[in-house]
Amino acid sequence: MKSDLLRDLQSLLGDAAVLHRPEELLLYEYDGSVEIARPTCVVFPRTTAEVQGIVQLANRYQTPLIGRGAGTGLSGGALARHGGILVVFSRMNRILDIDIDNQRATVQPGVVNSDLSAAVAHAGLHFAPDPSSQKACTIGGNVSENSGGPHTLAYGVTTNHTLALEAVLPTGELIRIGSPALDPTGYDLLGLFVGSEGTLALVTEITVKLTRLPETIKTLLAIFETLDDATETVVDITARGITPAACEMLDGWTLRAVEAYVHAGFPLDCAAVLLLEVDGLTEAAEQHAEDVAEICRRHHAREVRVARDAPERDLLWKGRKNAFGAVGRLSPTYYVQDGVIPRTKLPVTLRRIDEIGKKHGFQIGNIFHAGDGNLHPLILFDARDPEQFRRVIAASDEIIKFCLEMGGSITGEHGVGMEKDRLMPLLFTDAELEVMRRVRDAFNPTGILNPGKIFPTKKGCGEIHVRPLPQSVATTGFTVA
Amino acid sequence: MTPAGTVAHSRLADLVGLQRVVADPAQLAAYEIDGLRPSAALQPESAAQIAEIIKFAGSEKLGVIAAGGRTKLNMGLPPKRYDLALDMSSLNKIISYDPGDLTLSVEPGLRLALLGEALAKHRQFLPLTVPYHARTTIGGTIASGVDGPLRQFYGTARDFLLGVEFVTGEGVPAKSGGRVVKNVTGYDIHKLMIGALGTLGVITRLNFKTFPVPSATRGFVARFPTALQACDMRNRIARSHLTPLTLDILSSSVTEIFESDIASRFESEPLPPNVLSRTEWALSAGFAGSEKVRERYLADLQRITAASGGSGILVPEETLAAAFARKREFVPITLDSSPAATIVRMSVLPARIADALTFAQNAAEANSLRWAALARGLGIIYFALLPTGLNDQGRQRIQNATNSIHDACAKLGGQSTIPWCPTPWKTSLKVWGPENPSFPQMRKIKNVFDPRGVLSPGRFVGGL
Numbered sequence: 001m002k003s004d005l006l007r008d009l010q011s012l013l014g015d016a017a018v019l020h021r022p023e024e025l026l027l028y029e030y031d032g033s034v035e036i037a038r039p040t041c042v043v044f045p046r047t048t049a050e051v052q053g054i055v056q057l058a059n060r061y062q063t064p065l066i067g068r069g070a071g072t073g074l075s076g077g078a079l080a081r082h083g084g085i086l087v088v089f090s091r092m093n094r095i096l097d098i099d100i101d102n103q104r105a106t107v108q109p110g111v112v113n114s115d116l117s118a119a120v121a122h123a124g125l126h127f128a129p130d131p132s133s134q135k136a137c138t139i140g141g142n143v144s145e146n147s148g149g150p151h152t153l154a155y156g157v158t159t160n161h162t163l164a165l166e167a168v169l170p171t172g173e174l175i176r177i178g179s180p181a182l183d184p185t186g187y188d189l190l191g192l193f194v195g196s197e198g199t200l201a202l203v204t205e206i207t208v209k210l211t212r213l214p215e216t217i218k219t220l221l222a223i224f225e226t227l228d229d230a231t232e233t234v235v236d237i238t239a240r241g242i243t244p245a246a247c248e249m250l251d252g253w254t255l256r257a258v259e260a261y262v263h264a265g266f267p268l269d270c271a272a273v274l275l276l277e278v279d280g281l282t283e284a285a286e287q288h289a290e291d292v293a294e295i296c297r298r299h300h301a302r303e304v305r306v307a308r309d310a311p312e313r314d315l316l317w318k319g320r321k322n323a324f325g326a327v328g329r330l331s332p333t334y335y336v337q338d339g340v341i342p343r344t345k346l347p348v349t350l351r352r353i354d355e356i357g358k359k360h361g362f363q364i365g366n367i368f369h370a371g372d373g374n375l376h377p378l379i380l381f382d383a384r385d386p387e388q389f390r391r392v393i394a395a396s397d398e399i400i401k402f403c404l405e406m407g408g409s410i411t412g413e414h415g416v417g418m419e420k421d422r423l424m425p426l427l428f429t430d431a432e433l434e435v436m437r438r439v440r441d442a443f444n445p446t447g448i449l450n451p452g453k454i455f456p457t458k459k460g461c462g463e464i465h466v467r468p469l470p471q472s473v474a475t476t477g478f479t480v481a
Numbered sequence: 482m483t484p485a486g487t488v489a490h491s492r493l494a495d496l497v498g499l500q501r502v503v504a505d506p507a508q509l510a511a512y513e514i515d516g517l518r519p520s521a522a523l524q525p526e527s528a529a530q531i532a533e534i535i536k537f538a539g540s541e542k543l544g545v546i547a548a549g550g551r552t553k554l555n556m557g558l559p560p561k562r563y564d565l566a567l568d569m570s571s572l573n574k575i576i577s578y579d580p581g582d583l584t585l586s587v588e589p590g591l592r593l594a595l596l597g598e599a600l601a602k603h604r605q606f607l608p609l610t611v612p613y614h615a616r617t618t619i620g621g622t623i624a625s626g627v628d629g630p631l632r633q634f635y636g637t638a639r640d641f642l643l644g645v646e647f648v649t650g651e652g653v654p655a656k657s658g659g660r661v662v663k664n665v666t667g668y669d670i671h672k673l674m675i676g677a678l679g680t681l682g683v684i685t686r687l688n689f690k691t692f693p694v695p696s697a698t699r700g701f702v703a704r705f706p707t708a709l710q711a712c713d714m715r716n717r718i719a720r721s722h723l724t725p726l727t728l729d730i731l732s733s734s735v736t737e738i739f740e741s742d743i744a745s746r747f748e749s750e751p752l753p754p755n756v757l758s759r760t761e762w763a764l765s766a767g768f769a770g771s772e773k774v775r776e777r778y779l780a781d782l783q784r785i786t787a788a789s790g791g792s793g794i795l796v797p798e799e800t801l802a803a804a805f806a807r808k809r810e811f812v813p814i815t816l817d818s819s820p821a822a823t824i825v826r827m828s829v830l831p832a833r834i835a836d837a838l839t840f841a842q843n844a845a846e847a848n849s850l851r852w853a854a855l856a857r858g859l860g861i862i863y864f865a866l867l868p869t870g871l872n873d874q875g876r877q878r879i880q881n882a883t884n885s886i887h888d889a890c891a892k893l894g895g896q897s898t899i900p901w902c903p904t905p906w907k908t909s910l911k912v913w914g915p916e917n918p919s920f921p922q923m924r925k926i927k928n929v930f931d932p933r934g935v936l937s938p939g940r941f942v943g944g945l
C-alpha cells in the first residue's frame with residue numbers, strides 16, 4: 001500500500017517525477033562528500049508552482065524537505081540527514097533570459113554552471129564562479145553553497161555574482177528578493193540567502209551577473225624544488241600588488257598522481273608546482289605574466305612554463321581539474337578538507353599538515369587555491385575500515401584546528417553542511433549560534449527545511465524542530481514495492 | 482517616547498563612567514537627528530560597555546542610535562525614539578593589519594581618512610571613496626551603505642567586508658564572517674549590517690580585505706551635447722575589454738556647482754579648467770597601469786569618444802585629485818547648493834541609465850526645479866533636485882517630482898529612494914521609495930536582531 005504522502009506527491013508531479021524504491025534512492029544517499037543519508041523519496045519538480053505544492057505536502061505530512069542540484073556538494077548539504085523529501089532541481093534547467101546589454105541572465109536552479117557560460121560565450125561573456133565541478137554542478141547549488149572555484153581569487157565567489165532570487169520559503173510563501181538593478185532597497189536579504197546552504201528557502205529562479213571574458217589570458221606553470229619556495233612565492237605575488245586570476249598549487253605527491261593519470265608532461269621529481277593565471281587587457285596581462293614569472297624565479301623556481309596557446313593552457317589546467325579523479329585511482333576513498341588560512345601562513349600550515357599526516361599514518365595530498373589561502377588537503381583512506389574512518393576524522397579535525405589557530409576558518413567554499421556542524425562551536429559562541437538559529441527560524445520556523453545542517457546538534461535532538469516522522473512516512477522508502 | 486532628561490544620568494554613569502556621559506544641552510545639539518535631541522550621549526570604550534548600554538536601554542524602553550562622524554545621520558526616516566546617542570569615536574583603533582595578507586580589522590569609530598593614511602604606508606587602501614571623506618568613520622560608512630566612484634572596479638563594501646562584530650538589540654555581542662578572504666562558515670549576517678542604518682546591531686569591529694594602490698592613476702573626461710551620447714559611450718566601454726576604475730556620467734548642470742565656492746568647502750584645490758563644460762554632459766573615467774596600459778586606455782577611450790560623437794581629454798595629472806574629490810563629494814556639495822536640496826538615488830539596469838535620466842529630468846523640469854545628476858556606469862544615479870526655498874511650494878514640487886521618479890524607476894525595473902531631503906518634508910515624501918515587496922522579510926530580520934526596537938527605531942524601510 002502506498003503511503004498518503006507518496007500518493008499525493010505522485011498526483012502532484014506524476015509518477016515519473018517521484019522515486020521511492022530503495023534501489024532508486026541509492027544514488028541520492030550520496031553527494032561529493034563522505035557522508036551518507038537516505039531520503040524517504042526523491043522528487044523532480046518542473047515549475048515553481050510544483051515546488052510550492054511539494055512544500056505544502058511536506059508541511060502537511062511534517063516531513064523534512066531538502067533541495068538538491070547535481071549532488072556534487074562536498075559537505076553533505078544536499079543529503080537528507082533525517083530522511084524526508086529530496087527535491088532535485090535537475091528538471092528545472094532552463095535558461096529563462098539572457099540580457100547581453102546589461103550582462104544579466106535569469107536561470108532556473110537546475111541549469112549547469114558551465115552551460116550558462118557556454119550559452120553566452122558568443123557575446124564574449126561568462127558566468128564567473130567556476131567550481132571544479134562546473135561541468136556538472138548547478139547554479140542553484142552554487143547559490144546555496146556560495147560556491148567558489150580557482151578563478152574566484154580575482155572574480156569573487158557566487159554571492160558577488162548573484163543579483164536576485166525567486167524562492168519558496170518552507171512555509172510555502174513565494175518570495176522575490178534582490179533586483180537585477182544594483183543595490184536593492186532595504187536589508188541585503190540576498191546576501192543572507194546566498195550561501196545559507198538550503199536552510200532558508202528552496203530557490204526556484206536566479207538572476208546573475210555575466211562577466212566579460214578577458215582579452216588575454218596568460219597561464220604559467222612554475223616548478224619548485226621545495227614546498228616553502230612555492231608558498232613563499234604566493235605570499236610575495238600578493239604582497240607586490242598583483243592579483244592573479246588564479247593561483248593554484250599542487251604538491252609533488254599529488255602532481256605525480258596526476259601525471260600518471262593525465263600525462264600532461266608534469267615533472268615527476270619536484271616538490272610543488274604553482275599554476276598561475278593572469279588576465280585582462282593584453283598589455284596588462286603580458287606585463288603581469290612577466291612580473292609573476294620573475295617573482296617565481298626569484299624564489300628559485302626550477303622552471304617557469306608559459307602556455308603559448310589555448311591547447312597548451314588547457315593541458316596545464318587538465319592536471320588541476322583532474323586531480324581529484326587522479327587521486328581517486330590510488331585510494332578507495334579520500335577525504336577533502338576545505339580549511340582557510342591567511343596567505344602568509346601557508347608555509348607553516350603545509351608543514352603542519354604533513355606532520356599530521358605522518359602522525360596518523362595517512363598520505364595527504366595538497367591541491368588548493370593558494371592565492372586565497374583556501375586549502376584542500378586530500379587524505380587517502382579506506383572508508384570500509386571503521387577504524388581508518390575514525391582516524392581520518394581525527395586528522396582532519398587537527399588540520400582544521402590548526403587553521404583556526406592561524407586565524408582562519410573551517411570552510412572556504414564547501415560549506416558546513418552535515419560535515420562540519422560539530423566544528424561550529426570552535427568559531428562561534430553559543431550566543432552567536434543562537435543569533436544564527438533565530439535567523440534560520442525566522443524563515444524556516446518549524447525547521448522542516450534541510451534539518452541537521454550548519455548548526456551543531458544539541459543533545460537529545462533539540463536541534464530538530466520537526467516532530468518525529470509519522471511511521472508511514474518514515475518507512476515508505478524501504479517498504480513500498 | 483521618553484521626554485528628554487528623564488534618563489537617570491547616574492545609571493548611565495555606572496555604565497560608561499561619568500566623564501563619558503554627555504548631558505550638557507549645548508553639546509547634545511551636535512547629536513541631533515532630524516531635529517530630535519537625545520537626553521544623553523555616551524562614549525563607550527568597549528563592546529562590553531555597549532552591550533550593557535543596550536540591555537539597559539531595552540529594559541527602560543529607550544531608543545539608541547550609534548553615531549561616528551555624524552555626517553549622514555539625516556539619512557532615512559526620522560527616529561521614532563531617540564533617547565541615547567552612542568558616540569563611537571573612542572572605538573577608533575586598528576586592531577590588526579597584515580599588509581602581507583591584505584587583511585584588516587578595525588574599530589568602527591576610526592575615521593576613514595586616518596585609516597587611509599595607515600594603509601597608504603604600505604601602498605594599500607580600502608576602495609571606500611565615499612562622501613564626507615574627511616570626517617566620516619568606517620562604521621558610519623558601512624552602516625549608511627553609501628558608495629563611491631571606485632565601485633565601478635572594486636565593487637561595494639559587501640564585496641570586501643569579510644566579517645563584523647556587533648551587539649544585537651538585546652545586548653548580545655555577536656559576530657559573523659571572519660578575517661580570511663574566503664569563508665562560507667555560517668550565515669553572512671555581516672552583509673545585513675551594510676546600509677541598515679544601525680537598525681540591526683551596533684557595529685563594534687569590522688574586518689576587510691585591503692587592496693594594493695593602483696599604479697599611475699589617470700583620469701579621462703569625454704564631453705557630449707546630450708546625455709544619450711554619454712550613455713552610448715558607457716555602453717561601448719561595457720562592450721570593450723577596458724575595465725576602468727571609475728566611470729561616471731555628469732550632467733552639464735554639475736559643472737557650475739563643482740566650480741562654486743560651495744564645492745571648495747569640500748575640496749580647496751580648484752577644479753581643473755576646461756575639463757567640464759557648463760553646456761555639455763561629461764563621462765569621466767579613471768584608469769591605471771603601466772605606460773603601455775595607459776596608452777592603450779587613452780587610445781581606446783579617444784576612439785570610443787569619437788564614435789559616440791564627443792570630444793575627450795586627459796585630466797591634467799596635477800589636478801586629478803581635486804577633480805576626483807568633487808566627484809566623490811557630489812552628495813554634500815549638492816546638498817549645500819540649495820536650502821532644500823533633495824537627492825533621489827535611482828538604481829536601474831545599466832542600459833537604462835539614459836531612460837532614467839530622461840524621466841528624472843522631465844520630472845524636475847515639469848515642476849520648475851533646478852537639478853543636477855551624477856550617474857555611475859553600473860546604473861546608480863544620484864539625481865539632485867534643488868528648490869529655491871524650504872517652503873510649501875518647494876515641498877509640493879519636490880513631492881510631485883520624486884513621485885514621478887519613483888514611478889519611472891519602478892517601470893524601468895529598478896528602484897529609488899530619497900536618502901537626503903529636508904527633515905520637515907520626510908513625512909510627505911516616499912523616503913524609502915514605493916511599497917517594498919520584500920518588506921515582510923525585512924521585518925522578520927528586524928525582529929530577530931532587535932525585537933524590542935531599541936536600535937535606530939523607525940529610520941529604516943517601512944519605519945523599521
